[in-house]
Amino acid sequence: MSVLLRNANIGGARDVGLADSNASGYTDILIEAGRIARIAPGLHDGSAETVDLEGRVVIPGLWDNHVHMSQWAFASSTLSLAAASSARQAADMVSRALSAEPAKRGGVDRSDMSSPFVGTAFHDALWPDAPHRTALDEVSGSRAVVLLSNDLHCVWLNSVALEMYGFADHPTGVLREDDAFAVSQRLLAAPDAVLDGWVDSALRSAATRGIVGIVDLEMRWNLDDWMRRRRSGSDSTRIEFGIYAQHLDRAIELGLRTGQQLDELTSVGRLKVVTDGSLGTRTAFCYDEYPGLSGPDSHGLLTLPPHEVMPLIRRAVNAGIEPTVHAIGDHANALVLDAYEQLGIPGRIEHAQLLRESDVARFAQLGIVASVQPEHAMDDRDIADRFWEGRTQRSFMVRSLLDAGVELALGSDAPVAPLDPWVTIAAAVARSRDGRAPWHPEQAISVGDALFASTRTRIGAGEVADLVVLDADPWAASGDDVRRMPVAATILAGRFTHRDV
Numbered sequence: 099m100s101v102l103l104r105n106a107n108i109g110g111a112r113d114v115g116l117a118d119s120n121a122s123g124y125t126d127i128l129i130e131a132g133r134i135a136r137i138a139p140g141l142h143d144g145s146a147e148t149v150d151l152e153g154r155v156v157i158p159g160l161w162d163n164h165v166h167m168s169q170w171a172f173a174s175s176t177l178s179l180a181a182a183s184s185a186r187q188a189a190d191m192v193s194r195a196l197s198a199e200p201a202k203r204g205g206v207d208r209s210d211m212s213s214p215f216v217g218t219a220f221h222d223a224l225w226p227d228a229p230h231r232t233a234l235d236e237v238s239g240s241r242a243v244v245l246l247s248n249d250l251h252c253v254w255l256n257s258v259a260l261e262m263y264g265f266a267d268h269p270t271g272v273l274r275e276d277d278a279f280a281v282s283q284r285l286l287a288a289p290d291a292v293l294d295g296w297v298d299s300a301l302r303s304a305a306t307r308g309i310v311g312i313v314d315l316e317m318r319w320n321l322d323d324w325m326r327r328r329r330s331g332s333d334s335t336r337i338e339f340g341i342y343a344q345h346l347d348r349a350i351e352l353g354l355r356t357g358q359q360l361d362e363l364t365s366v367g368r369l370k371v372v373t374d375g376s377l378g379t380r381t382a383f384c385y386d387e388y389p390g391l392s393g394p395d396s397h398g399l400l401t402l403p404p405h406e407v408m409p410l411i412r413r414a415v416n417a418g419i420e421p422t423v424h425a426i427g428d429h430a431n432a433l434v435l436d437a438y439e440q441l442g443i444p445g446r447i448e449h450a451q452l453l454r455e456s457d458v459a460r461f462a463q464l465g466i467v468a469s470v471q472p473e474h475a476m477d478d479r480d481i482a483d484r485f486w487e488g489r490t491q492r493s494f495m496v497r498s499l500l501d502a503g504v505e506l507a508l509g510s511d512a513p514v515a516p517l518d519p520w521v522t523i524a525a526a527v528a529r530s531r532d533g534r535a536p537w538h539p540e541q542a543i544s545v546g547d548a549l550f551a552s553t554r555t556r557i558g559a560g561e562v563a564d565l566v567v568l569d570a571d572p573w574a575a576s577g578d579d580v581r582r583m584p585v586a587a588t589i590l591a592g593r594f595t596h597r598d599v
Contacts, residue, residue, distance in 0.1 A: 099145075100128065100135075100143055100146035101128075101129040101147050101149065102127070102141060102142075102143050102146040102147070102148045103127040103128075104126050104148060105125075105126070105152055106124070106127050106154065106156040107124055107155045107571075108121060108124075108127075108137075109124070110155060110157070111156065111158065111549075111557055112557075114546030114549065114550060115550065115556070116157060116158050116550065116557060117137075117158075118556070121558070127557070128141050128146065130146075130592070132562065132591035132592040133561065134559055134561050137557065151586075154567050155567070155568040155570070155571050156557065156565055157308075157549060157557075157565070157568065157572075158553040158556060158565065159309075159310030159311065159554075159564030159590065160307075160308040160309055160553060160566060161309070161312065161509075161552055161553060162313070162508075162509045162510050162512070162519060162522070164313055165314055165509065165517055166250065166314075166315060166316050166317070166511070166512060166513065167301075167312065167314040167316050168286050168293060168296075168297065168316045168323070169250065169282065169286065169316065170300055170512040170517055171293065171296035171299070171300040172285070172286060172296060173218045173219070174296060175296065176216040176218045176246075177191065177192065177195045177215075177216070177218070178218060179219055180220070180248065182221075184226055186233065188217070188245065188254075189234055192217055192237055192245070195215070195217070196215060196237065213242075214243065215242065216243075216245070216246070216285060217243070218513065219248045220246075221378060221481075222252070222254075223380065229270070229272050231254075231255065231260060231268070234256035234257075235256050241258065242255075242262050243256040244259050248378060248477065248514060249376040249377070249379055250278070250279075250513070250514060251278055251376040252273065252378075252379045253273050253277075253278040254271060254273075263281050265277070274375065274399075275375050275399060282317075286318070294326065297327060297332070298327065298330075298334075301334045301335045302334050305334045305335065305595040305596040306585060306588070306596045307518045307520060308519055308520070309335060309517070310564040310589075311335060311337070311338065312335060312338070313367055314337055315370050317342055317370075319348065320339035321339065321349075323339075324339055324360075328361055328363070334595045335363070336365075336564075337364050338366070339367050340367045341367070341369050341419060342369075343369070343410055346413065349417075349419060350413075350414075350419070354419065362591065363590075363591075367422075368419065368420045368421055368446065369421045371402060371411065371423045372401055372402060372423075373400065373402045373423055373425050373430050373434060374430035375426070377427075377451060377485065377486070378478060381395070381398045382398045382426035382427035382451065383400045383429045384397050384398050384427040384429050388485050389484065389485060397429065400430065403433075404433050404436065404437050407433075407434070407437050408437050408440065408441060411441060411443075412441060415441075420446070421446065422445065422446035422469065424447075424448045424449060425448070425449060425450065426450075426452065427451075428489075431447065431450055431454075434447055435447075438466060439464055444464065444466060444467075445465075445466055446467040446468075446507070448469045449469070449470065449471065449511075450469075450470055450499070451474065451493055452492060453493075454492065458499055458502050459502050462502045462504045467505045469506075469509060470494070470499075470506060470509075471510055471522065472494065472523075472526035472548075473510060473515035473525040474514065475493070475529065475537060475538075476525050476530070477514070490538065493538075494541060496541050497541040505551075506547075508523070510522055519552050520580055521581055523548040523549065523583075526547075527543060527580060529541060530577055531581075545580065546573070549572070563592040564589065564591065565587075566585060566587070567599060568583060568584065568585060569584035569586045570583060570584055
């Protein structure tokens, strides 16, 4: 069925190159067969469903370019520890939650003592006390407890859980990097129907915020998951799914290639390679030592050295699978840029949180896309001020990258930050949150720049009809108002996935 959107305001989108330059600010948009057929004032189509937008702003559909979809969906069924300001407080929150735990949460039987109790989103970098297995043992009895850090690079387990996951002799119960990933992936072993229900619900919620597509970088074999979800009717979002190194052989054998469309809404993404840790876990690989740390890991962790990264990327590229590489610390980013330069190929870096000044220009020279998550700067500003002291002018350098001619791709890294593009855009534009003064405001970018880095289509004849209708003008909004941007409708390939008009 055709849809005719009357009185759409596309002036702002036109001014930043997201709409045809010859289209007027207030116009009609005719959608046929999932694409924009015509844009002009006074259009008429008697067979089309007509929706009067009454001057509402229309922009292209929004993408989140970095999501861990299963973990984001799973987090909705867990205890959030984001408010905990100490290990003691976190343990007390677990104690209260265990006492009040409902028999079921999120469709999973939580009264089964063989099922771990799960908490998420703790930030321990600035805690006055260190997390330890004994603090959880005191409040958990015989129940396994697994707590995931906000950055996903650390898990905190009690003794029962340590034995359950094969780490019974671990001295502290705090696992980092690969050991933490192994535990978190086992947690996601919920029944397919349950996990898929969480995912579908989370995607439909994302549509209410203007999301039409995500890049899913879940550390799973994602092909089977998404094909199953499509068969069950999950159709609110475009999905570009990533492939991890442990699944590369399987992907090559199946002939998967980056950009390959498997159905109308599902496509093959990139090879995801993780080379270092995170700031919050103090494992991002840096040239300078972390204050208070000593020994071989005082600079962070290089989880995959260049001599292993390069053949992995080369093999993927030869098979038609493009790379994207996780690098957070300045030394990790420099090594990844070196690898791309030696391989002579363009690619993408995920996060790029701390950079040398000289490496900013290298991004542009080598054709490297910077896939960045601006809300991390808001979450981590105090941690960065402490552990990257004297270097924070080189952290989260979104403006500098843009000015150097680097292509940006904005995302959330959900569940590290919310799967909400307006939270991401507001952080990029305002560099502030919760009434605090802007943090390094010289790295702020414009609303237009942020939207350009969050979209994949334009408003123009022949373009796919992925559109968002807004109840406010983002170009005229404050940072806080952008964060709360009211979304009146989301249109995916010509059909409404969210509608309040």
